[in-house]
Amino acid sequence: MELNLEQIQRVGTITREDFLGTYVASQKPVVIEHLIEDWPAYQKWNLCYLKQLAGERTVPLYDNRPVASERKFNEPHTSMKMGDYIDLLNKKPTNYRIFLYNLLKEVPELQNDFSYPDLGLKFMKKLPFLFFGGSGAKVFMHYDIDLANILHFHFHGEKRCILFPPSETKYLYKIPHSLMSHQEIDYTNPDFEKWPALKKAKGYIANLKHGETLYMPEGYWHQMTYLTPGFSMSIRSVAKNMGNFTEATYNVFIMRYLDNFMRKVRGQKWIEYKNSRAISKTNKMNGYD
Template sequence: MPSTILSKPPAPPRPAPVLPPAASTPITREWVRWVAEQVMRGCTPVSMLEVMVNAGIDDVVASVIIEGMVSNPICVAGEQQVQLLRKLESSMANLQQLWELNPDYQTIEKRADVSVAEFASRYVEGCRPLVLTGHTADWPAMRRWSPQDLKQRFGHLDIEIQAERHANPRYEQDKLSHRRHVRVADFVDQVVSGGASNDYYLTANNEALRQPGFAPLLDDIGTLPPGCDRSQLSARSSFWFGPAGTVTSLHHDKLMLFHTQVVGRKRWRLISPLQTPRLYNTNAVFSPIDLDAPDYDRYPLLRGVKILEVVIEPGETIYLPLGWWHQVRALDVSLSFSYSNIGLPNNNVFDYFDPVVRQV
């Protein structure tokens, strides 16, 4: 992966009320930080100088800042750590190339039946996504669940949803500030009559299935995928409901899970965890990239990343392997059921270091 791509320079500072005619752009903390970042990334002094001069900084001043940063012992130590990071990134990129040698790499298999042994070896240990198509035939949910059924059976109960998401592109990261409690009947009416929207959504964070009033939903779940521990179903499952147009933004989970589509369709876009260095992951498990409208100028490392895509139909279940990035869009009014009760090491086993890059 290239290490000499200059990152975006800081925004110009607000001008002072009065500036002498010959004044140049002042050196701010943001510019000093930018120079330090470029030095650690391995960018050349010439390339940095060009950017700074084009931004209006005096060339002599810029040269002094750059030369001082190149010899700064803190930056030297940072460069050494970046070199170690580059080795890790190159190892991941090489493994990704091996995965992509498989001509079927970008095809997500749809299979009606998989044994426990094959599921464990081929998909869990092999870290491959899979769509199961056969195990929900005996689910009462497939015959019963609908918005109107939800309203009839649970309309009097309160539920936690996410609301007012349109106004905040970070609605997933800031999900706590978007929590609202509404009556199920009112929310069903809003979803049915409101048309396509990403402004409101009953997501996995609602914890509905831990409430006694929603326990009948669990009675509607029949045969589980291979290797699932049914005794853990109520504690490790979630219910989803929303209109067409809801989007779960690009992120990865910290465990493996199944997601069964009961009503409506969802389009899943997935990216290998080995591609993480190219997804600008600077905030916990989230990427700022929108796969529906990728901005390659802002995120140039995204170019060439292989994106897998599959539409999950009613009755189908997607298996999400460990660490796979995914962005999900509902194509219809959607009722879904997700669960992580896989009878293998899963919950509270895998350890991720989540970056939170401090903005100065």
């Protein structure tokens, strides 16, 4: 048995009116295949180019180790020079990823390589984040802290994206006081005996190739698998739904600090409690207790 996933609809190009009326209004994801082909980045951005521009920059790295109490919310696991990291990506599979890194602030020349699409959303101009991964690297199922509308542009290679709308949260074994699903779930090959509620979840899937754009609506869960070494850039627009905006405000100003405080006070017992609670609450809610 596999996850109940529908292919994300694809369009070649799209007008501002169609994007707002068909996808933003209904909060449905879409892949836009040719949105950025007029960007200099479409021709220039690859791992070799970024190594040339930013090879001496020290970048934060994350891997797939479970959340632990000794680390703060979203604290990186290690660091490395960008050039050495790109060499590693090209040499062999690795779990090390770059996550939420504002390389464009560190290397301003990159800002000349793209523009913000005129799709009717007001994008936060200071937050274009980059994400890198090696062949086979996986990102845990999660949703973003600000529940933003996101345009996710992929470069150099191919990655697989699994999405779930917020309506499916009740099936995804969400960890309390966090933005993540239970980390032991392998969404590329789920064990439905261990995680039975997943059988009820309905989501979306798409493979992104160089130059393609994924629209992820507000608060959508997403899990990424890098099929080849590559990187992506995300730009975001604040949540328009008042409930999502309120939750985002809580996440940014209260939730992450509360979680860091409890990690410090209760240590690993806090992590174990949250993991256990995710399982018991989800199973009970769905009749599997």
